[in-house]
Amino acid sequence: MRTPVLGLIALILTALGSLGQRAAAQPLIADLSDHVIAIEADFTGDEVVLFGAIGQPGDVVVTVAGPDRSILVRRQEPVGGIWMNREAIRFDDVPSFYAAAASAELASLGPPVMRERHRLGVASLALRPADPAVDPETAAAFRAALVRQMQKDGLYGQRPGVVQFLGSSLFRTTIAFPSTLPTGAYTIAVYLIADGAVVAAQTTPLLVSKSGFMNELFLFSRRHAVAYGIACVVIAVLAGWLSSLVFRRA
Amino acid sequence: MLQLYLPIAELSVSLPLILLMGAAVGVLSGIFGVGGGFLMTPLLIFVGIPPAIAVGTQANQLVAASVSGVLAHWRRRNVDFTLGLVMLTGSALGTVIGVWLFSLLKRLGQIDLVISLSYVLFLGVIGGLMLIEATRALRRRYRPSARPPRRHHHSWLHHLPFRMRFPRSGLYMSALLPLGIGFLGGVLVAIMGIGGGFFLVPAMIYLIGMPAKLVPGTSLFQIIFSTAIATLLHATVNHTVDFALALLLLLGGVFGAQWGTRIAGHLSPEIGRLSLAILVLAVGLVLLIQLVLPPADPFSLTLVER
Numbered sequence: 001m002r003t004p005v006l007g008l009i010a011l012i013l014t015a016l017g018s019l020g021q022r023a024a025a026q027p028l029i030a031d032l033s034d035h036v037i038a039i040e041a042d043f044t045g046d047e048v049v050l051f052g053a054i055g056q057p058g059d060v061v062v063t064v065a066g067p068d069r070s071i072l073v074r075r076q077e078p079v080g081g082i083w084m085n086r087e088a089i090r091f092d093d094v095p096s097f098y099a100a101a102a103s104a105e106l107a108s109l110g111p112p113v114m115r116e117r118h119r120l121g122v123a124s125l126a127l128r129p130a131d132p133a134v135d136p137e138t139a140a141a142f143r144a145a146l147v148r149q150m151q152k153d154g155l156y157g158q159r160p161g162v163v164q165f166l167g168s169s170l171f172r173t174t175i176a177f178p179s180t181l182p183t184g185a186y187t188i189a190v191y192l193i194a195d196g197a198v199v200a201a202q203t204t205p206l207l208v209s210k211s212g213f214m215n216e217l218f219l220f221s222r223r224h225a226v227a228y229g230i231a232c233v234v235i236a237v238l239a240g241w242l243s244s245l246v247f248r249r250a
Numbered sequence: 251m252l253q254l255y256l257p258i259a260e261l262s263v264s265l266p267l268i269l270l271m272g273a274a275v276g277v278l279s280g281i282f283g284v285g286g287g288f289l290m291t292p293l294l295i296f297v298g299i300p301p302a303i304a305v306g307t308q309a310n311q312l313v314a315a316s317v318s319g320v321l322a323h324w325r326r327r328n329v330d331f332t333l334g335l336v337m338l339t340g341s342a343l344g345t346v347i348g349v350w351l352f353s354l355l356k357r358l359g360q361i362d363l364v365i366s367l368s369y370v371l372f373l374g375v376i377g378g379l380m381l382i383e384a385t386r387a388l389r390r391r392y393r394p395s396a397r398p399p400r401r402h403h404h405s406w407l408h409h410l411p412f413r414m415r416f417p418r419s420g421l422y423m424s425a426l427l428p429l430g431i432g433f434l435g436g437v438l439v440a441i442m443g444i445g446g447g448f449f450l451v452p453a454m455i456y457l458i459g460m461p462a463k464l465v466p467g468t469s470l471f472q473i474i475f476s477t478a479i480a481t482l483l484h485a486t487v488n489h490t491v492d493f494a495l496a497l498l499l500l501l502g503g504v505f506g507a508q509w510g511t512r513i514a515g516h517l518s519p520e521i522g523r524l525s526l527a528i529l530v531l532a533v534g535l536v537l538l539i540q541l542v543l544p545p546a547d548p549f550s551l552t553l554v555e556r
Contacts, residue, residue, distance in 0.1 A: 043255040044262050070554035074359050077548070082541045085359045090554060145549030179255065179262035214257040217493060221258060221485065229485030232310050232493050233478045236500070240317030243504040
């Protein structure tokens with residue numbers, strides 16, 4: 001994503017050429033400016049442009065979901081004057097990243113059932129405690145906290161982004177990713193919605209992976225943990241010895 | 251702002267900020283002759299590094315700092331290797347148990363609390379004792395008539411079984427005493443990410459009663475091994491050593507420490523100890539306040555490894 005504007009123009013031109021004839025036949029076509037986000041040493045976040053065309057009138061919703069994780073939500077309570085973690089509830093199948101963008105207000109596009117089925121918007125994510133015995137009130141409080149914390153960390157969108165229409169059929173949206181982006185396979189889903197129902201849908205993959213030296217270091221630390229630990233110690237000993245040598249001369 | 255993505259912590263930090271922190275703590279450690287881990291770990295947590303990674307990485311950084319420090323003392327022959335070896339036997343054991351305790355507490359979700367509580371407890375007690383000692387020393391300086399303190403007194407601790415001779419320090423005492431102090435030091439390295447100098451140094455002076463000039467070198471000698479073991483174990487068991495971060499802290503710290511050592515030359519030891527005592531107490535107090543005040547959000551998230 002070095003030259004987003006130029007890239008976008010080129011992509012839209014090709015899209016126009018090939019989509020033009022097919023758009024009438026296919027209700028929805030979309031693609032990304034980049035299918036891979038590489039996290040390197042200087043990574044501070046990234047942006048990916050999604051563009052496409054619709055073949056019939058309607059609204060467009062784009063959702064981005066990171067790989068599912070299990071997350072433990074803990075609540076602190078005062079114990080003897082000190083705040084400590086007490087109750088903990090596990091949530092399974094929690095998207096590690098989630099963002100949505102729409103061409104209209106999400107709530108106006110269709111009934112809650114439809115929004116929940118397609119996970120349209122943070123409020124429609126099916127986040128339930130792994131243990132079904134948790135009482136609904138507690139579950140709701142912990143779910144709200146989960147969403148709040150993910151939003152604070154920039155992993156869940158605060159509010160839906162905007163899908164812009166360029167003319168009547170072409171659309172685009174920009175998806176921003178923070179530096180704390182979890183790695184893994186992401187799914188980007190594009191929905192064409194008309195009269196409160198999904199008319200067409202398309203998913204496209206996005207791979208987020210560490211690359212370069214930092215990735216090598218990470219993989220080494222996981223695959224050869226003992227060797228990594230020994231290397232950390234040896235290099236630290238050498239560095240300490242070297243620094244004492246340098247400053248002794250000075 | 252120059253940013254660097256940390257591979258293990260999995261977040262991006264400001265490069266100048268980390269270097270500056272390393273240098274600032276380095277200056278203080280140079281002035282006071284302590285490792286500075288007790289300042290660095292809370293600082294790292296404060297800038298957003300997860301506590302577990304702050305502790306593991308700090309242990310790695312301290313290996314280099316203590317090697318560099320011990321060499322200077324070794325050149326002046328100020329290391330009691332016999333005593334150091336006994337202590338490091340204890341600290342090796344303490345480190346292993348400490349890392350095991352660390353991963354247990356991490357699973358229970360209480361590691362952050364235990365890290366903070368240990369800090370409050372140790373900083374409070376040691377800082378308080380140092381404050382009392384330093385004010386007494388200052389008073390003595392202005393009232394020379396006052397009786398000088400007794401340097402070396404035998405307590406029941408020295409008469410425990412397994413007594414052995416430590417010729418360099420001129421001591422004959424139970425090996426259990428340095429072994430026990432080393433053990434506690436090892437636990438501190440593993441759980442708090444500190445070398446433990448601020449605990450070991452007073453313990454070696456007041457409990458063991460060894461000559462003061464041998465204390466820093468011997469404690470550093472022993473810290474090399476406890477921090478090395480802690481690094482190795484944290485890297486293999488907990489995956490919490492971020493080498494890129496350790497290297498940055500090291501770089502800043504090495505230069506900072508040289509500066510600090512020069513400043514220390516112009517500072518009277520009593521004033522130095524008094525300032526250190528106040529600094530230690532202040533850090534402890536800040537951490538205590540954080541534990542007592544209601545948190546902004548009582549909820550927190552932890553990723554469950556599958």
